[in-house]
Amino acid sequence: MHRHPVGDTASEPSAWDIAADAYARWVAGEGRALDDLVRALTPALWHTVRSYGLTEEAAQDTIQGAWLQLIRHRDSVRDPQAVGGWLITTARRLAWRATRAREIPVDEVAPDVAAPGPSPEDAAVAGLEATVLWRAVSALDARCRRLIRVIAFAERPGYAELSAETGMPIGSIGPTRRRCLDKLRTLIQGDIA
Amino acid sequence: MTTAPGDDALLAAVRAGWERWDPPPADLSETILVALAMEEVDDDYALLTLVQRSHQLVGARNDRTDRVLIEFRSGALTVLVRVTQDDPDGLRLDGWVTPAGGGTVTITQGDATRTATLDEQGRFTLPVATHGLSRLVVATTDAASEAPASEFRTTLFEI
Numbered sequence: 001m002h003r004h005p006v007g008d009t010a011s012e013p014s015a016w017d018i019a020a021d022a023y024a025r026w027v028a029g030e031g032r033a034l035d036d037l038v039r040a041l042t043p044a045l046w047h048t049v050r051s052y053g054l055t056e057e058a059a060q061d062t063i064q065g066a067w068l069q070l071i072r073h074r075d076s077v078r079d080p081q082a083v084g085g086w087l088i089t090t091a092r093r094l095a096w097r098a099t100r101a102r103e104i105p106v107d108e109v110a111p112d113v114a115a116p117g118p119s120p121e122d123a124a125v126a127g128l129e130a131t132v133l134w135r136a137v138s139a140l141d142a143r144c145r146r147l148i149r150v151i152a153f154a155e156r157p158g159y160a161e162l163s164a165e166t167g168m169p170i171g172s173i174g175p176t177r178r179r180c181l182d183k184l185r186t187l188i189q190g191d192i193a
Numbered sequence: 194m195t196t197a198p199g200d201d202a203l204l205a206a207v208r209a210g211w212e213r214w215d216p217p218p219a220d221l222s223e224t225i226l227v228a229l230a231m232e233e234v235d236d237d238y239a240l241l242t243l244v245q246r247s248h249q250l251v252g253a254r255n256d257r258t259d260r261v262l263i264e265f266r267s268g269a270l271t272v273l274v275r276v277t278q279d280d281p282d283g284l285r286l287d288g289w290v291t292p293a294g295g296g297t298v299t300i301t302q303g304d305a306t307r308t309a310t311l312d313e314q315g316r317f318t319l320p321v322a323t324h325g326l327s328r329l330v331v332a333t334t335d336a337a338s339e340a341p342a343s344e345f346r347t348t349l350f351e352i
Contacts, residue, residue, distance in 0.1 A: 034229060035226060038225050042217055042221055042222045043212070043216075043217055046217035047208075047215070047217075055197075056218065057243060057246045057351075058243055059225065060218070061348050061350065062242075063225065067229055068229070068240065068348065071229055071232050096243060097242075098244070128198070130210065130213070132212050134214070137207065137210065148204070148207055148209055149207065151204060152204045152207040152211065153208060153211075156248070165313075179299045182206075183205060184203060185197050188198070
């Protein structure tokens with residue numbers, strides 16, 4: 001068992017490292033480590049699932065479903081470092097299935113429909129003015145908006161693993177990701193200019 | 194800004210943006226932990242997925258009742274639940290399981306459980322339930338053999 005030191009390194013451990021450590025402790029029999037595991041990964045799971053346009057209730061249900069699958073099939077994750085990716089992929093598959101169960105074409109789902117826009121007092125977000133960023137993200141087509149939100153909260157912005165759940169062929173993920181990021185950048189710069 | 198932000202900076206900004214625009218519910222981690230604590234690992238069951246949830250106000254102007262409709266699904270099995278507030282301290286769950294084949298529905302809220310039997314149409318009523326995190330367990334019976342066929346469970350949901 002190894003701990004991730006906090007404070008004596010330049011950067012804090014990522015949620016993925018905290019999760020890997022907690023998962024290793026949980027598998028070794030430390031029941032309370034599950035608390036750390038759930039708290040570390042819940043934000044990323046939330047944003048991933050919400051990008052599919054699920055309501056808050058359906059998103060919570062989907063995230064619970066992913067965790068229940070981990071508990072029931074813990075043998076399927078042997079490498080602690082893989083637990084975050086496994087949960088995200090499982091949640092994405094469930095979210096994708098949930099959007100299909102409602103028989104709503106996924107591109108007609110507006111992922112940001114329930115999200116309030118930035119308030120006037122919102123300061124800059126990572127160097128960008130929040131309202132500029134919000135307008136640019138809102139102006140993206142639904143597919144790009146979902147893809148970029150999923151990638152932004154992914155452990156590694158992987159390509160191939162995204163394919164099945166986003167409904168895009170594997171070969172198009174790289175170019176699609178490129179196109180979506182470029183489009184967002186253009187929208188931001190057009191707004192600033 | 195004179196230079197275009199790089200991919201990493203752009204994604205960091207998007208991440209920070211969504212963290213602010215659509216944060217996870219404050220109690221989400223706790224709800225998950227309660228659900229996992231209730232989990233019996235060895236049991237074999239199918240998970241019922243929440244498909245739809247809607248609210249409606251019914252009744253006369255001075256006697257409005259907030260009614261919640263929730264639909265769960267697992268493969269071919271559909272469970273519709275209507276939650277009605279009968280009086281200030283009592284909720285009633287009326288539900289419908291299709292396809293109808295007999296069986297039971299159990300609601301769990303914390304340590305309390307209550308079971309109702311499905312009638313021939315697959316309908317059930319659970320008269321007393323309080324607000325809070327709840328889970329339904331549907332045990333369907335094969336109509337021909339009367340043997341328990343399958344168990345279905347919802348995740349935890351708020352009523």
